Amino acid sequence: MTPSPRIRRRAIVAGGQWPDSVPPLLRRIYEARGALSIDQAQPRLAQLLAPDSLGGLDAATALLADAIAQDRHIVIVGDFDCDGATACAVGVRGLCLLGARRVTPAVPNRMVHGYGLSPSLVDELAALQPDLLVTVDHGIACHAGIAEAKARGWQVLVTDHHLPGDRLPPADVIVNPNLRGDPFPSKMLAGVGVMFYVLLALRRVLRERAAFSGAEPDLSTLLDLVAIGTVADLVPLDANNRALVGAGLRRLRAGQGCAGLQALIRVAGRDPARLTAADIGFAIAPRLNAAGRLEDMALGIACLLTDDATQADEMARVLDGINAERRGVQQQMVDEAHTALARIESTDGAPVPLAPCLFDPEWHPGVVGLVASKIKERLHRPVIAFAPAEPGSTTLRGSARSIPGFHIRDALAAVDALHPGVIQRFGGHAMAAGLSLDESALPSFRAAFHQYASTMLDEDLLREEILSDGELSPVELDRTHADVLRGAGPWGQGFPEPVFDGVFDVLDWRVVGEKHLKFSLRPPGQSSALNAIHFNGWQDVPPPARIQAAYQLDTDDWKDRRGIQLLLRHWLPLA
Incomplete structure (x- = not known):
């Protein structure tokens, strides 16, 4: 039986310096979140952290500047979630603004290629004859795919924000604020934020090379996409991310977003002038994510890249339809998960596991993350949901969601260290992670994960607050x-x-x-x-x-x- 959540009031903090325009209620709320001035509460772009300390930028910008100067073919390889799609669109749009003439978007199909830059995706990309691959929102765990790309003579720039493993992939350059020892002050950038920072640094390099014959490109036009990807990926909104998201929201409210985002706002029935981060999370992002979950995120990226309003409206309507289908699939899977849990609870009074690992051979791998999230919300405990990587496959893809105090990516790393070979690959963050394993290894993994959870979870952590x-x-x-x-x-x-x-x-x-x-x-x-x-x-x-x-x-x-x-x-x- 899951204990009922408790309501606890935040500590009262005082001492901030506020203009008269900020009402007392808002001052109280801001101060409870550690913001003691309007600049801390609502940071502007002028307060954005400078790119200088982000590791790998010098090498990355040199690679990109040379590729632009030599008219090389740059392929931006996105990911099949909202952060990956917006990061891909930012990469393509930004590099074109900065003078690149041959830039092509690419994205894996979840059911065909699996996650990230896999060897099978590299095989497919060969037809494009790329000179340089730029991964966005992934790459830090794509060892085999990057090795295959390098074997073909391509250069590879990884831009990512996921936590690295014990060894790094053989890319030419890696830009990731979460690399060990990286001095960048904020570790909270989403994948789209990392790509935006690469473009900021690249513009400075091109300025120094006198590459702009006319007015310098305005990269702030990309902030609508940065805001969408940052909010959708649920990264913490520290001051730096709030500056990025706030600026992007102001563009969207003013009707200055790209055609695809304006179309998605319309089809979601939202008022652009009153758009909030919650609207992004509950209305805009799900419609983009649905393409990557059930079909092909290439459609979502195309929607973000078109400048034709009619095309954008057509693609937004298709994405809206896919999202409706996704909701139906999700509800069926959640209902089945609830039934499975009820079966556990009714078996001799057995309690629900501390960290349930749910699997159904008929589940869709693109929706297991949503199932894990829904069950986690109901039980307030870590949950992993598995599905076959593709129909009939013995490879399972799992999506994990966690609760405060239980770092899910570290938990997977601990299980992998104690039981090598059980997990094929994994990656993620404190609150969300993904993994793959063979179906025959599921019982061993389930037991090992439960054992680890039992040593880390206590009554306080399992009581939602x-x-x-x-x-x-x-x-x-x-x-x-x-x-x-x-x-x-x-x-x-x-x-x-x-x-x-x-x-x-x-x-x-x-x-x-x-x-x-x-x-x-x-x-x-x-x-x-x-x-x-x-x-x-x-x-x-x-x-x-x-x-x-x-x-x-x-x-x-x-x-x-x-x-x-x-x-x-x-x-x-x-x-």
Whole structure:
């Protein structure tokens, strides 16, 4: 039985220096996240970390500058997720802005090539006759593919942000802020952020070479793509990433995004003028990711590269359709995972494993990450979901999701060290990772992973905690403050969206859409009621007359009412 989440209020921090334009509520929220001034809370591009200390840039920019000068064929090899797709688009668009004439995008097909720059993808790329491969958002673990590319006489530049293994691939140059000893102050760049930094440094080199005959290229035009990939990859939004995402959001809100992103915003039904990081995470990124999950991310990259609005609209509609299909596949797989867990729980009262490893031979490898994420949210424990790499294959691809305090990539490394040969390959971050292994090795891996988890997880880690920014006063429960909070981000990983808590009387409730709970709530002692909704909150048990709720304050513009509503994250019954 998973313990109920607890609500804990953040510590109150004071002492910041704020202009009068920042309301007290926002000051309190910023200070609780360690920001003590408007520059720290909403950093601008002028505060962006300089590229100078990012390791490998001198060699990388020399390689690229020479390739541009010699009109060599550069192939940008992306990845089949949103970060990889936007990084590929940034690479292609940026190099063309900087004078490259022969730049071609490429991306592996999940079902055909597997992850990253694999030998099979290199075989296919040979038809393009590349001179230089540039990997974006992958490469640090692609030893075999890079060796194959080098054997063909191609140069290889790896740009990545994933944690490296014990040895590095045989690339000509590697740019990755997470290489051991790399002095770059922020380790949080997404793959698209690393590529953007490479372009910033390359522009400086080309400037020094007097390569620009006219006006210097404006690389800020790429920040819409940088924002999308950074938010989608769930990297922590430290000050540097917030500067990048904030600038990208401003471009998108002003209608200056590339044609593909503007089309995706339209098909998702979002108002570009009010776009937030949450809109990226819940509406834009899933539509791009769906192509890589179920079909071919080449379509997503093409959408990001076209400048034709009509073409962009057509591709966005196709991506929207694929995303709808993805939702159906995902729901079926999640339901099957829940059934499997219920079967475990009903077997002689056996508890759910500390770190469930789920597998179904009929599952789709492109959706297992979403399944792992959904089960992790329900159980609040690390989860790995596996599927065959392709129909009938004995190679399994797994996607892992974790909880705070349990570094999932380090866990896989520990299992690999203790049981060499069980895992074929792995990589990732603290909260998400991927791996592959043979189906025959799954029982051994499951036992080893569970054993490692049992030594690292305790009751505190397994008890989910919802951090609250405290209680909102009656005067703060209004549209003005809801609008302020909406525009005060970007919020995201490491700089979380404000959550509040309070006690409410339940005046009315009903189930909507089969699984959501719609409430009419009133704070004790107040006369006015508040609309509230708890998505996926219906658990077949009527709510009590009074609850303590953790919630977000949101705007409600349904039918132009310009009101507010509470988005409930969790609630506890009160007597």
